[in-house]
Amino acid sequence: DAKTTQPNSMESNEEEPVHLPCNHSTISGTDYIHWYRQLPSQGPEYVIHGLTSNVNNRMASLAIAEDRKSSTLILHRATLRDAAVYYCILINFGNEKLTFGTGTRLTIIP
Amino acid sequence: NAGVTQTPKFQVLKTGQSMTLQCAQDMNHNSMYWYRQDPGMGLRLIYYSASEGTTDKGEVPNGYNVSRLNKREFSLRLESAAPSQTSVYFCASSEFRRIAYEQYFGPGTRLTVT
Numbered sequence: 001d002a003k004t005t006q007p008n009s010m011e012s013n014e015e016e017p018v019h020l021p022c023n024h025s026t027i028s029g030t031d032y033i034h035w036y037r038q039l040p041s042q043g044p045e046y047v048i049h050g051l052t053s054n055v056n057n058r059m060a061s062l063a064i065a066e067d068r069k070s071s072t073l074i075l076h077r078a079t080l081r082d083a084a085v086y087y088c089i090l091i092n093f094g095n096e097k098l099t100f101g102t103g104t105r106l107t108i109i110p
Numbered sequence: 111n112a113g114v115t116q117t118p119k120f121q122v123l124k125t126g127q128s129m130t131l132q133c134a135q136d137m138n139h140n141s142m143y144w145y146r147q148d149p150g151m152g153l154r155l156i157y158y159s160a161s162e163g164t165t166d167k168g169e170v171p172n173g174y175n176v177s178r179l180n181k182r183e184f185s186l187r188l189e190s191a192a193p194s195q196t197s198v199y200f201c202a203s204s205e206f207r208r209i210a211y212e213q214y215f216g217p218g219t220r221l222t223v224t
Contacts, residue, residue: 036213043114043200043215044153087152099169100145100152 004088009105012078020073020104022088027068031090035062035073036100039084044100047073047086083108111136114216116201122222123191131186131219133201141204142184143213144168144176146197153200159184191223 005023012018024033034049048055048062050071055062061074075082087103117132135142140161145153145168155168157176165176173195175187184203188195198220202213 043202043218044213045215046212049212099154102150102152 004090004101006086006088006101006104008102009107011107011109013109014080015077018075018078018082018106020075020086020088020106021070022072023070024088024090025069027090028092030092031068032092033062033064033068033071034089034091035060036087036089037082037084038087038103039081044087045084078108080108080110082106113137114201114203114214116199116216116219118219119217120220122224123188124224125192127191128187128189129191130188131199131201131221132183133185133216134183135201135203135214136182137203137205137214138181139203139205139214140181141206141211142178143202143204144174144184144186145200145202146170146195147200147218148197156186156199188221191221193223195221196223197221 032049032051035047036044037047038044048057048060050062050064063072085103085105087100089100114135143158144156146156147153154170156170156174157165157168159165159178162181165178177185198218200218201216204211204213
C-alpha cells in the first residue's frame with residue numbers, strides 16, 4: 001500500500017499562508033489524495049481531496065505535483081482556529097483498510 | 111441536520127464486559143465507518159459498511175463486531191472488553207465509498223476498560 005510522509009509539526013504566524021507538505025512517492029494511478037484535520041478533542045474534519053489536478057475550495061487549496069509523488073495543502077490565511085493535526089492519506093478501491101497516519105501538528109502563532 | 115451522532119460520549123467498562131456503541135447519520139449517506147484512535151496516534155479503521163446490507167473488516171477488526179441496522183445506523187459491539195480496547199472511537203459516514211467522497215465524523219466515544 002502506498003504510504004505518506006508528513007513533518008511531525010509546523011508553526012506559522014496568524015494571517016499568513018501555510019504550506020503543509022506530503023510525500024507519497026509510491027502513489028498509484030488510482031490513489032486519491034485526501035486531507036483531513038483534527039482539532040483538539042474533536043473528530044476529524046474533511047478539508048479537501050484530489051486525484052491529479054489542483055483543487056480549491058472554501059477552506060484550502062491542494063497543489064498536486066505533476067508526477068503525483070507529492071502534494072501540498074495550502075491554507076491561504078491562517079487563523080488560530082486552523083491549529084490542528086493535519087492528515088494526508090491516500091485511498092483507492094484496493095485499500096479501503098487504510099488508516100490515517102500521525103499527521104502534522106500545526107501551531108498558529110498569534 | 112445533526113450530522114453524525116454517537117452514543118454514549120463516555121463509557122467505563124470492566125474487563126470482560128460487553129457493550130454496543132451506537133452511531134446514526136441523517137445525511138442519507140450510503141457508507142459508514144468505525145475507527146479507533148489511541149493516544150498520540152492516527153485513526154485506524156475497524157470496520158466499514160460500503161452500503162446498506164454489507165460490512166467489511168478494516169485494519170483492526172479483532173474483538174469487534176458490527177451491525178448495519180439500516181441506512182442510518184451502524185453499531186459497533188465489543189463482546190468481551192479488554193484493556194487494549196481503551197481508546198476513542200469515531201464513527202463516520204460518506205455519501206458513497208470514502209475513496210472519492212468526503213467523510214463526516216461524529217464527536218467520538220471515549221472508552222476506558224479497566
